Amino acid sequence: MEFGFTPEQELIRKAAREFAETVIAPRVAEMERTRQPPLDIFHAMAEQGFLGITIPPEYGGSGLGHLARLLVIEEIARISPAMGFMLQVFALGAAPLLDFGTPEQKARHLPALARGEYFATVSVTEATGGSDPFGITTTAEREGDHYILTGRKVFITGSSLCYLHTVTAVTGQDERGRKVITAFLVTQDMPGFKVGREEHKVGLWGTQLGEFALDHVAVPAENIVGKEGDGIKVVMKAISETGRPGIAATALGIIARALQEAVKFANERVVGGRPIGEYQAIQFKIADMSVLLDAARLLCYRGAWMKDQGMRCDVEMSKAKLFATEAAMTAARHCGEIFGGYGWLEEYVSQQLYRDAAILIPSAGTSEAMRIVTGRAALKG
Amino acid sequence: MEIVVCVKPVPDPRQWSKISLDPQTKVLRREGVEMVINPLDRHALEAALQIRQSLGGRVRVLSMAPLSTLEVLRETLALGADEAVLLSDRAFAGSDTLATVRVLAAGIRRWGIRPDLVLCGAESADGSTGQVGPQLAVLLGIASLSYVCGLEEVTPERVIARWQMEEGYARVEVCLPAVLTLTRACNRPRGITMLGVVQARGKPLSVWTAADLGIDPSQVGLSGSPTQMGDLWMPESGRRQEILPGKPEEAVQALLERLRELAVLPERPGRKR
Numbered sequence: 001m002e003f004g005f006t007p008e009q010e011l012i013r014k015a016a017r018e019f020a021e022t023v024i025a026p027r028v029a030e031m032e033r034t035r036q037p038p039l040d041i042f043h044a045m046a047e048q049g050f051l052g053i054t055i056p057p058e059y060g061g062s063g064l065g066h067l068a069r070l071l072v073i074e075e076i077a078r079i080s081p082a083m084g085f086m087l088q089v090f091a092l093g094a095a096p097l098l099d100f101g102t103p104e105q106k107a108r109h110l111p112a113l114a115r116g117e118y119f120a121t122v123s124v125t126e127a128t129g130g131s132d133p134f135g136i137t138t139t140a141e142r143e144g145d146h147y148i149l150t151g152r153k154v155f156i157t158g159s160s161l162c163y164l165h166t167v168t169a170v171t172g173q174d175e176r177g178r179k180v181i182t183a184f185l186v187t188q189d190m191p192g193f194k195v196g197r198e199e200h201k202v203g204l205w206g207t208q209l210g211e212f213a214l215d216h217v218a219v220p221a222e223n224i225v226g227k228e229g230d231g232i233k234v235v236m237k238a239i240s241e242t243g244r245p246g247i248a249a250t251a252l253g254i255i256a257r258a259l260q261e262a263v264k265f266a267n268e269r270v271v272g273g274r275p276i277g278e279y280q281a282i283q284f285k286i287a288d289m290s291v292l293l294d295a296a297r298l299l300c301y302r303g304a305w306m307k308d309q310g311m312r313c314d315v316e317m318s319k320a321k322l323f324a325t326e327a328a329m330t331a332a333r334h335c336g337e338i339f340g341g342y343g344w345l346e347e348y349v350s351q352q353l354y355r356d357a358a359i360l361i362p363s364a365g366t367s368e369a370m371r372i373v374t375g376r377a378a379l380k381g
Numbered sequence: 382m383e384i385v386v387c388v389k390p391v392p393d394p395r396q397w398s399k400i401s402l403d404p405q406t407k408v409l410r411r412e413g414v415e416m417v418i419n420p421l422d423r424h425a426l427e428a429a430l431q432i433r434q435s436l437g438g439r440v441r442v443l444s445m446a447p448l449s450t451l452e453v454l455r456e457t458l459a460l461g462a463d464e465a466v467l468l469s470d471r472a473f474a475g476s477d478t479l480a481t482v483r484v485l486a487a488g489i490r491r492w493g494i495r496p497d498l499v500l501c502g503a504e505s506a507d508g509s510t511g512q513v514g515p516q517l518a519v520l521l522g523i524a525s526l527s528y529v530c531g532l533e534e535v536t537p538e539r540v541i542a543r544w545q546m547e548e549g550y551a552r553v554e555v556c557l558p559a560v561l562t563l564t565r566a567c568n569r570p571r572g573i574t575m576l577g578v579v580q581a582r583g584k585p586l587s588v589w590t591a592a593d594l595g596i597d598p599s600q601v602g603l604s605g606s607p608t609q610m611g612d613l614w615m616p617e618s619g620r621r622q623e624i625l626p627g628k629p630e631e632a633v634q635a636l637l638e639r640l641r642e643l644a645v646l647p648e649r650p651g652r653k654r
Binding site: 007008010011012014015018019022023047048049050052053057061062063064068 | 456
């Protein structure tokens, strides 16, 4: 086994760290104040090549792969979980094209996504709930060489920010009466695409979450991703193998930051004549955070390595997402507790990490959904 | 344009709090401190890349450092340099600035080029002598301008540079070839792009030893260094507290006297208010 990174991977991590510390860090306070997504940072991330990291060179990306992607997200999320989260969404948006897109679809969109000309996401969730992708009611009826899409998507990160959406819709029923679900490439400029309300989260300020309606949107048949009826396969592969690890990597950034801040504070804060880091109660919390970080990293990096090898990794990614996001909550709480009363003042980062971590739990599948995936796989033996 | 950029790997200045000095051996303990490109050298590299962009040519990076810093040089390739060479040999250990420039000059000679421009950071974040650039110019027999805070015009024949002075700057025309050392005011260094990481894969990154350079070992390292370190210590600093009793007026008088004793205030106060 080999647990070290290659010199190239170390360089990628270093590049992301430097970008995060010089470009993003000075803007975090502004994001916390305005809660607005900073478009210029998204474009700067594109210029650095972070948006094209999973896109092959023939389509304008660097093709450095999924492990490289996780390293970048982790470093960026360490400074701003919100920016790590948005970076993961943009790669999620490219994933259906990479896995199932036709050469024409790839050539049309991937270079633009790598350059950050516009952004993409996957839009599945409806009012019926994100954990039930078969419960959707958005319909797509064939009319000549188009499909007419009607419905409403909710809890979409980048609903108004992203130009390109891979949308699931019901295109019919099979012989057993089950829904046939198909994935379509829908763009914001299509008549009938209506951006809806914006949601206001308690954390990840700097991201954008909301809903959009599809009011008889005519989508060309060539915009189907994969084949008709492949919709669930297309979006679930993207969500489970690209979305979940991206969120897990955002969690890694939170754990790493929580540990870093807690260690700094524990070494500096003197109570009873000694730095609090000399007390076992604090050491135990820091030890737990350190173990959580190592364990979460190993789960995430293994999953990403498998993805880079072309192996199926949905179960491994579910484990990584489950563990890393829960660990982020625990680490952020420990960090806040080590800070004592300061930990929950707005001027200290621990409260932000805690709020940001909480939002990772339901994103791209709750912890319970991750346990279902993992448990079923384990029971199959 | 043939441009050589001299680069020094230094302990990351943001992690200096982790560095300590062994009082017996006088060796710096810097475990866990990452080595980075000397910050001012990033500005020198950026200037070189911008000049290449406008005038064409080749940017070569040269560094004398331990073998363990090879990855720092890979970073210069990802930033856009065409080629990098690490000059590394146990014989170079302990070199002062003169011995260092002998090695650097030998490196340039081995390339078989006569560079139009040699660019360096104005000083290193660790040694801070500011001597390597000008000494290298002397050894190469070319012009030298230190503490350049802006490049107004660069042609294959000359450079019009802003030369940093205590209060402002002077515009100086330098005929090429020349060695310039740059301050941080020159430019804003670019970051590493993912495309740069991929492109670095195909670029030459070499290590040359003393034997490769054909250099006389007595001219480098400790034996070739006229500068010998006398002593090295960490200055001590600490806090004291002293409570001055009495009425406020008495305490203020006592405080003024104490401050005069400590030479914080002049012996005789100036104009009374």
